[in-house]
Amino acid sequence: MVQIIISSKAGEGPAEWLLVELQGEMVSRQNTGLAGNLMGDLHYTKEFGLNMETDKMLKTLLYLFTYGKFLICPLSKGVPVLIVGHHILYGKQVKLEKPFAVLMKHSGLPQNEDDAMETNQENPTFYTVSALIKKKLIFKTRPKPIITNVPKKV
Amino acid sequence: MDEYDEMYGIEDDFEQQFADELEVMAEMEREHPTSAKVSEFRKKSISQTFEEAIVSGDVPLRKSVNNHCPESISPPVVEEEESLTPKPKKRRQDVAKKLQFENGDDITPPSSPEVYDRPARDWPGFSLSLSPDRPEATKITANVLDISGLATLQESPKRDSAARRHVQKRPPAIGDYITVTDSMGNRVYLNKKEDEEKVPDPRAFRNSLNGLGLLAVPIEVLKEQIAERRHRQVMEESQRLTELMNSGIDSELLAEEQADSGVDGDSGEDEGSSSRLWVDQFSPQHYTDLLSDDFTNRCLLKWLKLWDTVVFGRERKPRSAPADVRPNFTNAQNQNQSQRFKTKSQMTEEILEAELDQYKRPKFKVALLSGPPGLGKTTLAHIIAKHAGYNVVEINASDDRSAELFQKRIDTATQMKSVLGANEKPNCLIIDEIDGAPAAAINILLATLNRKDSKEGEESGANALKKKKKKQSVLLRPIICICNDLYVPALRPLRQQAFLLAFPQTVPSRLAQRLAEITRRQGMKADTGTLMALCEKTDNDIRSCINTLQFLHSRGQKHLDQRSVNSVSVGLKDQNKGLFSVWQEIFQLPRLKRKRIGGDPFGGFNEAGPKDGAQRLQHILHLVSSNGEHEKLTQGLYDNFLSMKLKDPGMLGVCTGLDWLCFSDLLNECVLHGQNYSLMRYFPFLPAAFHHLYAANSVPRINYPHSHYEAFTKTQHTKNALVAMLNDIPPAIQNRISMSGLCLDIISLLLELISPKLRPVNPQLYSTREKQQLYDLIDTMINYNLTYRQDRTPEGQYTYVLEPNVEDVVHFPGLPPRRQLTYQVKQLIARETELERMRRMEKAKQKQNPQKTEAVNKDQEKKTEVKKQTSRNHQQRLENIVKQTVVESRPELDFFGRAIVPKEKPVVTTTSEDGKGGGVVHIGKAVGNSDVWFRFNEGVSNAVRRNVYIRELL
Secondary structure (H helix, E strand, O other), X not given: OOOOEEEOOOOOOOEEEEEEEEOEEEEEXXXXXXXXXXXXXEEEEOOOOOOOOEOHHHOEEEEEOOOOXXXXXXXXXXXXXXXXXXXXXXXXXEEEEEEEEEEEEEOOOOOOOOOXXXXXXXXXXXXXXXXXXXXXEEEOOOOEEOOOOOOOOO | OHHHHHHHHHHHHHHHHOHHHHHHHHHHHHHOOOOOHHHHHHHHHHHOOHHHHHHHHHOOOHHHHHOOOOOOOOOHHHHHOHHHOOOOOOOOOOOOEEOOHHHHHHHOOOOOHHHHOOHHHHHHHHHHHHHHXXXXXXXXXXXXXXXXXXXXXXXXXXXXOOOOOOEEOOOOOOOOEEEEEOOOOOEEEEEOOOOHHHOOHHHHHHHHHHOOOOOOOOHHHHHHHHHHHHHHHHHHHHHHHHHHHXXXXXXXXXXXXXXXXXXXXXXXXXHHHHHOOHHHHOOOOOHHHOOXXXXXXXXXXXXXXXXXXXXXXXXXXXXXXXXXXXXXXOOHHHHHHHHHOOOHHHHHHHHXXXXXXXXXXXXXXXXXXXXXXXXXXXXXXXXXXXHOOOEEEEEXXXXXXXXXXXXXXXXXXXXXXXXXXXOOOOEEEEEXXXXXXXXXXXXXXXXXXXXXXXXXXXXXXXXXXXXHHHHOOOOOOOEEXXXXXXXXXXXXXXXXXXXXXXXXOOOHHHHHHHHHHHHHHOOOEEOHHHHHHHHHHOOOOHHHHHHHHHHHHHOOOOEEOHHHHHHOOOOOOOOOXXXXXXXXXXXXXXXXXXXXXXXXXXXXXXXXXXXXXXHHHHHHHHHHHHHOOHHHHHHHHHHHHHHOOOOOOOOHHHHHHHHHHHHHHHHHHHHHHHOXXXXXXXXXXXXXXXXXXXXXXXXXXXXXXXXXXXXXXXXXXXXXXXXXXXXXXXXXXXXXXXXXXXXXXXXXXHHHHOOOOOOOOOHHHOOHHHHHHHHHHHHHHHHOOOOEEEEEOOOXXXXXXXXXXXXXXXXXXXXXXXXXXXXXXXXXXHHHHHHHHHHHHHHHHHHHOHHHHXXXXXXXXXXXXXXXXXOOHHHHHHHHHHHHHHHHOOOOOHHHHHHHOOOOOHHHHOOOOOOOOHHHHHHHHHHHOOOEEEEEOOOOOOOOOOOOOHHHHO
């Protein structure tokens, strides 16, 4: 039997994150990779409906740490709006049927790979729950271009 | 009892069948109530002197010809009898009575020389004695007509200077006689008498008439003698001339001719009248004289009689329904059959019985007579129209037949009426040779028929005044059209609206009999066999027969025999026999001819073998040369000769035939190449040879030759494909190949070459070897100017076919089709070929002007450099937009501007050129120039499944 131990920190409990699901992919413009780059702005509208007025208070900056992983911040109401580059995407907040847990792996292995087999048995790896994800923001509509002010003659 | 019924039935039927004719007869009698027609002329003769008659003898009108005519028209058997030959001038053509020998004793008038003194007294007596029997007599003759020509003698009453009777029931005690048996089985005896005693008669008689004989010889006689002498001189000269001209023709014939001219010294007398065609001279004047088919005559007459109601206002006599009589004598089965399938004649009868339309016109307003030339169509139309009481108006081929004139003539003929004439007869329009008329004219004729029809509907509702006005335009007169070819395209619309009457061939026996009468009247001698031969030769063409007779007569030939008829080529019409009949005659042996009555039985029989062959040869030669369409004829022979029943097992006949065809081909080539038309005379020998090789007794089944046309079109097709292929082949290759070489050697192999085995997958996936193969294939195809073209089959499927479709060129029918590439591969090849072609074109252009291309290349390089420097296109544009907009609308966009505020890390890495104004950069960062952008995946689920192993987790 394989046993994997998952533990959480005692006391405070794991933080709650949001999952952002995009239909499409994020592409780095200069082929420099996504890591460390500003991805875009996430806003919530105040009311339901596609109003461009956004609540600046709820504006969150999203930073991409690694490809596909987001650091998600506070919950709010209204329609989530994501602005990436010159695109604006409208999404919605959905409760996940099965919540996810974000685990941190603590490997018991020494870093050199020669004696991996031996050490395997001695120190089992364990995981700690760093966050729970119960909701996601899903952006599946076609992105709309932001055209700031169309001059009369281009 | 049954028999009796049947007899009765037949008689009834007969009454019905010939009702019209009987009616005609009755009318004829009504017209001349006091005496028979004959007597009219007799009466005239009282006031006319003989001199007048002589003078006007050349104009054979009724009045002049008939006043003294001791003509005796006897049956053809009697013709050899010299004594019966009438004096040439004393002919009478109009009045011909049908004589029955059983009545002979009654009919033969008590003739005597005094007849001229008291004709009025004599002739009524004759007519009286005749008239009671008349309907019966005609009935019988009409009945017999078709059975045998001998019985239907167009006899005129005979008279004799002697007081003796000509026709006797018993052999006369004194003098020579001839026995004659008619078709009824009655035998009568004809007296023979000498002709010579008659000659002085008229003159002496005239002397006595003249009374005052101041001269020893009457002046008329002197005049006549002078005229005769002069005439004879002229004739002798002309005869010498003809002899000179004919010297090359036939020595035998010539000798005969000379003998004839020697014997018949008085032939000159005839020539005065020879200026007139016999055809006109002997044309029938009455319905009963008509030679054409009785049924046709009757039908046309019936049709014309249908107009009586509207034209003359006479009511139509109701007829007893034929259905009542029939069941009596036809058995049930027969009746059923007749009900189910109507014969053509029944159909015609039905048409004639059909109801009149609202104008009391018959259903068909036009009668269309059709038949080969010379059968008497025009004559029939004229006579019947005249007979039915119409004034004949004829439009002929010689008239102008433009549309307007035609319209005018039709209108005049159908709507106007002669006012000046003594008897105002209504018009009957006869349009002769309508098949030669232009379509416009025929349309006008149709319009005349139809336009009125359409107006009828309006008319019924219109008021009386209008009605009267319009009624004038309604066609109320019969129109008879005559044509030779019923199936001329222009006549097609007319055919549907016309009462069609096809003229059958004249019965040869009747024609021969009529010819016999003519020859006898003209003082020629001919036996029935000869005349029958003549009939056959001319295909029973009455006109041609008579013309031939006249021709022979004018050459001075008094004795006609079979040989002369056969040797003369005049009788043959310059007729166009259809190609099919020509082929038929070539491939079919003529039926064995019955021996002619006149021909010597033994000599003819012995000669039959070789002579027959020679005759056949001559016949075919003539037939073919008159046809003229040599090429078509040859094709027909070529197409059909193999389907004939060949008897030789060694196929020698076929070889010979092919040799002949080759020969003919060579001839043709020679003629057409060198314009050496003298060789054309050898063309007819090919059909003649074929006739001798392949003619059989059975009726050949001949197909119209299509093979030449098919082969021709195929050749054209092939040539076109090859030319199209050759034209665009690059010159480097083109100069090595010729069309024949391409066709014979290259293409079949080429087609194999260009269908290699290629995997039906995306060419990107091909291995290098396969790519090379594909490239080679495309190279080949381009070099030989081939490609695939998408084509839609009739079934709606799409296929790719070779563009110049040279596949057909080398594909033989019947062989299995060669392996085809799949649709996908062909599509691929087609596309690649197109691309490659474009590439080559471009390359060629570049080669043509290398400097430009260099420049272009430089430009391209520059561009690429620029491209490398700048970011992508859409970005550039956006940047520009942002640059432009930012300057103007900076304050508005400040929310974006603010958004950019944390520009810590990434800004420096972006392009350096853009960083002019700080604000611009920021905003560009935010919207247009951000480091990360979003690519939307439309409709694609790129869900990634990844296997995770436990060991990775541990």
